[in-house]
Amino acid sequence: MNATSAFERFATSYQVGDPATADVMSRCANDEVALALLPDDPSWDMPHRLLAGVRLLAARGEVDDFESAGDPWAVFRSVLVEHGDWIGRFVRDQTIQTHVVQRCWVLLPLFLTIAKASQKPLDLIELGASGGLNLLWDRYFYRYKAGTWGAADGSVELSGDERTPIPAELLDVQVTINRRTGIDLHPVDVTSQDGLRLLLAFRRDDRYEALLEHSAEILRQDPPELIEGNYIELLPEMLEKRDPSALTVVFQTHSTIYLPVEERRELRSIIETAGAEGPLGWISTPTPEEHGERRGDYPLELGIWPGGERKIVARTNVRATWLEWQEV
Numbered sequence: 487m488n489a490t491s492a493f494e495r496f497a498t499s500y501q502v503g504d505p506a507t508a509d510v511m512s513r514c515a516n517d518e519v520a521l522a523l524l525p526d527d528p529s530w531d532m533p534h535r536l537l538a539g540v541r542l543l544a545a546r547g548e549v550d551d552f553e554s555a556g557d558p559w560a561v562f563r564s565v566l567v568e569h570g571d572w573i574g575r576f577v578r579d580q581t582i583q584t585h586v587v588q589r590c591w592v593l594l595p596l597f598l599t600i601a602k603a604s605q606k607p608l609d610l611i612e613l614g615a616s617g618g619l620n621l622l623w624d625r626y627f628y629r630y631k632a633g634t635w636g637a638a639d640g641s642v643e644l645s646g647d648e649r650t651p652i653p654a655e656l657l658d659v660q661v662t663i664n665r666r667t668g669i670d671l672h673p674v675d676v677t678s679q680d681g682l683r684l685l686l687a688f689r690r691d692d693r694y695e696a697l698l699e700h701s702a703e704i705l706r707q708d709p710p711e712l713i714e715g716n717y718i719e720l721l722p723e724m725l726e727k728r729d730p731s732a733l734t735v736v737f738q739t740h741s742t743i744y745l746p747v748e749e750r751r752e753l754r755s756i757i758e759t760a761g762a763e764g765p766l767g768w769i770s771t772p773t774p775e776e777h778g779e780r781r782g783d784y785p786l787e788l789g790i791w792p793g794g795e796r797k798i799v800a801r802t803n804v805r806a807t808w809l810e811w812q813e814v
């Protein structure tokens with residue numbers, strides 16, 4: 487992929503939700519200043535990084551906000567011209583930091599399935615946790631066709647298009663979380679203003695932004711532990727030290743997609759080995775390549791050991807706005 491086609495593809499993904507930003511990205515595809523800020527053989531996400539870099543500068547008050555300007559492209563281009571060195575470095579070094587709190591809505595029924603089966607408190611380990619907001623899933627309020635789960639008192643409210651309903655009895659399951667640990671190559675500290683700004687710079691729509699801001703407020707009251715590092719390296723030792731009085735549940739959403747294929751296999755083998763050695767829960771959105779099924783859909787994979795067979799129990803989309811529950 488060259489820089490022009492990377493911008494064109496990214497512009498297409500914005501066309502429906504945000505045509506103004508799509509227009510700016512399309513113009514980048516034919517603009518020498520923008521093209522020069524991407525390497526010759528860019529990764530697919532680099533236009534997103536460039537857009538986020540410009541937004542971050544605006545959020546910090548260092549440049550005008552192109553999104554509220556009368557001529558967005560003129561403002562955007564002048565930022566590229568004036569801050570090209572910084573933006574070029576940001577594109578190279580800043581991995582994509584989307585953090586989709588809405589995903590908790592599709593994860594909750596899987597967590598409740600595990601909690602119901604184990605009857606133990608849970609120790610959560612999230613792989614690719616970003617800011618750790620999805621480690622707080624039990625503090626949010628959920629709506630499904632069969633009812634609600636959690637406390638509504640001003641918490642983050644999550645709902646969506648439930649194409650095949652989840653079983654009503656799951657909503658009676660209560661959970662206790664003993665530990666919450668996230669691992670990320672670049673954890674984002676959303677207790678700091680700049681950390682939250684970084685996540686907001688990768689925003690896709692207003693609801694995404696509102697959920698980030700609200701859940702960050704909740705996180706600040708009692709933040710989870712976030713460890714910086716590669717989970718392929720750190721996870722085996724963490725699993726060896728599991729607390730037998732709780733059930734450790736490892737989960738990941740949209741992180742293994744960034745791993746080389748051999749590391750995806752390695753992760754699967756780490757989980758199989760740990761499952762063979764003791765009780766474990768596993769929840770994951772495997773990549774389309776991993777499960778070899780329809781592109782665009784994301785299956786939700788569940789594993790509970792002992793006896794762990796990993797099964798696809800539901801389907802969703804990348805933004806987790808719909809859910810199709812399958813029988814467990």
Ligand SMILES: C[S@@+](CC[C@H](N)C(=O)[O-])C[C@H]1O[C@@H](n2cnc3c(N)ncnc32)[C@H](O)[C@@H]1O
Nearest residue numbers: 585586614616670671672715716717739741744
């Ligand atoms: C697209 S974000 C998803 C964040 C969050 N799981 C969600 O669904 O909102 C992917 C995250 O995975 C992290 N990541 C990718 N590969 C990793 C690895 N090998 N070890 C630790 N973190 C990794 C990235 O740094 C990034 O924060």
